[in-house]
Amino acid sequence: MNVEGIPGPYQEVNAHALAAAVFKNEKADDGFLKDLDAASGGLVKSVIDSEEFxxxxxxxxYLHxxxxxGLKARRLLLVGVGEKAEYNAAFVSEFAGTAARFLRGKNAKSIA
Structure with a gap:
């Protein structure tokens, strides 16, 4: 499995799965999540509003x-990263590890 961080627009990433970090209790009403929700056809807001995530x-x-x-990726993995105030560089590697472990079981060929 190929895992890499890609600079540039996430909408153009040509990967099997796109992993996105989400802070605890973050809503899909503004910023990155609002854009990601629009690109996913409303799936992000739906799963967050359901309070299942x-x-x-x-x-x-894990969203199909x-x-x-609006995304080249066919799968989207939302990964909870906890409180925004506590987020630091160490959490980035935890986020990547969580995404890689989860997607390994889904036969993802590439993750961004």
Whole structure:
């Protein structure tokens, strides 16, 4: 499995799965999550509003994206990274590890 961070627009990333960090209790109403929600056809807001996914550290939500959506990736993995105030560089590697472990079981060929 190929895992890499890609600079540039996430909408153009040509990977099997896109992993996105979500802070605890973050809403999909503004910023990055609002844009990601629009690109996913409303799936991000739906899963967050359902309160099945709250952004707790290590929590995941795996979404299958529609082919006509705004992302090249066909899968989206939301990964909870906990409290925004506590987020630091160490959490980035934990986020990447959580995403890689989860997606390994889904036969993802590449992750961004």
């Amino acid at each position: 709250k952004g707790k550290e290590g929590e995941t939500a 994206l529609p082919p006509a959506g």
